[in-house]
Amino acid sequence: MSRTAWRSKILHFNGDPAHSNDPDTVMAYNDGVLVVEDGHILALDTPEALTDMTRDIEVQHLPDSLIIPGFVDAHVHYPQVDIIGGYGEHLLDWLERYAFPAEIGLMNDKGKAEDTASFFLDELLRNGTTSALVFATVYAHTVDALFGEALKRNMRLISGKVMMDAHAPDALMDTAQSSYEDSKALIEKWRGKGRLGYAVTPRFALTSSEEQLNFAGLLLAENPDVLLHTHLCENKKEIERAAELFPTARDYVDVYKRAGLLTDRSVFAHCVHLSDDERADLAKAKSAIAFCPTSNLFLGSGLFDLETAGQAGITVGLGSDVGAGTSLSSFASMSEGYKVTQMREQTLSPLHAFYMATLGGARALHIDGHVGNFAPGKEADFLVLDLAATPLMKRRLGRANTFEEMLFALMILADDRAVRRTYVAGELAHDRDE
Ligand code: GUN
Numbered sequence: 001m002s003r004t005a006w007r008s009k010i011l012h013f014n015g016d017p018a019h020s021n022d023p024d025t026v027m028a029y030n031d032g033v034l035v036v037e038d039g040h041i042l043a044l045d046t047p048e049a050l051t052d053m054t055r056d057i058e059v060q061h062l063p064d065s066l067i068i069p070g071f072v073d074a075h076v077h078y079p080q081v082d083i084i085g086g087y088g089e090h091l092l093d094w095l096e097r098y099a100f101p102a103e104i105g106l107m108n109d110k111g112k113a114e115d116t117a118s119f120f121l122d123e124l125l126r127n128g129t130t131s132a133l134v135f136a137t138v139y140a141h142t143v144d145a146l147f148g149e150a151l152k153r154n155m156r157l158i159s160g161k162v163m164m165d166a167h168a169p170d171a172l173m174d175t176a177q178s179s180y181e182d183s184k185a186l187i188e189k190w191r192g193k194g195r196l197g198y199a200v201t202p203r204f205a206l207t208s209s210e211e212q213l214n215f216a217g218l219l220l221a222e223n224p225d226v227l228l229h230t231h232l233c234e235n236k237k238e239i240e241r242a243a244e245l246f247p248t249a250r251d252y253v254d255v256y257k258r259a260g261l262l263t264d265r266s267v268f269a270h271c272v273h274l275s276d277d278e279r280a281d282l283a284k285a286k287s288a289i290a291f292c293p294t295s296n297l298f299l300g301s302g303l304f305d306l307e308t309a310g311q312a313g314i315t316v317g318l319g320s321d322v323g324a325g326t327s328l329s330s331f332a333s334m335s336e337g338y339k340v341t342q343m344r345e346q347t348l349s350p351l352h353a354f355y356m357a358t359l360g361g362a363r364a365l366h367i368d369g370h371v372g373n374f375a376p377g378k379e380a381d382f383l384v385l386d387l388a389a390t391p392l393m394k395r396r397l398g399r400a401n402t403f404e405e406m407l408f409a410l411m412i413l414a415d416d417r418a419v420r421r422t423y424v425a426g427e428l429a430h431d432r433d434e
């Protein structure tokens, strides 16, 4: 048995601080000890309470640090790391000009897919993201490449083959039947491997036939362990086009609902322009939303209504949505998320933001039984954050009078420089100072 312990400021959540008054919802220690054994959380408490448990081991003392669970990116596209920061377009033109060519660039190129996946995962770890729900491309080998690299790093990661059989470049299209067969083969190939999970991934309503969406629904019905991952109501022109393509559907949500895609294991990216009926349908189905603020601002898609989603009881995680998103750092998503709520006369407290970036995202991805907080028995995916990573952070955070003030300044000012170490299942996976 290998036991290790860290002493530092520590923060994690047992529930959603925006919607719970339970005193155990937020667990914040000014001086706490986290004990890990064989890659799992053994205990978290004050140093005094854990003296017996830590008697025979060396406790790593990190006084200028904050330990939190690893970040969960609830929506990101790995092939798009190469086109992040593409100038001048809104969603539909941006897809044509930047996203589709980048994805076509991985066609028949196993080596390039592996290189891109490897770079992407190293960047996630450098930014403190230990779990993610990831779009690959329509090509099955790009899923193999990502899963292979994630397996090497022992990451809890979910991905799937993009299904798209309509209104896209020829090189990027499958067929309804082949998308079903290829997805099924990938599910069987990767099921039970390491900490990986599969998501059935129709790109969005605009690039799938009704037949393909029905096949996606069949895959979900046949495989209760997989997620559904797609885009929904991101952009006004996209919504108009969905109405033209599916004239008998009540609305965009109904396009997915009719195909059996509205489930409690479904994650919908964006949801910026939901109607009340659509939101109510998502809530009733217990589907989750990935809020992607840096992307929504970058593409000018709109301002997500976080408050109303929360009131409806919908689980919301934070997505970077790179390459439409502008950063792989969850700090950027928290910071831009706050600004989106400001523009809507709403708010995003630091506790709510850190919850969404950790346990909230894990709940959205149905991996909260394994990760997302420091409950005993969970897998030890966690971060050591440097609260003095830059001169400005040192000065500003040093003047914070409360834990929450410190967290808020952290989420506004921090980036990858603040991630001193990333641990995956108790093992050091990134060390900034190496
Ligand atoms: N909708 C369909 N595909 C995409 C994509 O690649 N990025 C974003 N932001 N929205 C999409």
Ligand code: ZN
Pocket (backbone or CB within 6 Å): 075, 076, 077, 231, 269, 321
């Ligand atoms: Zn996306």
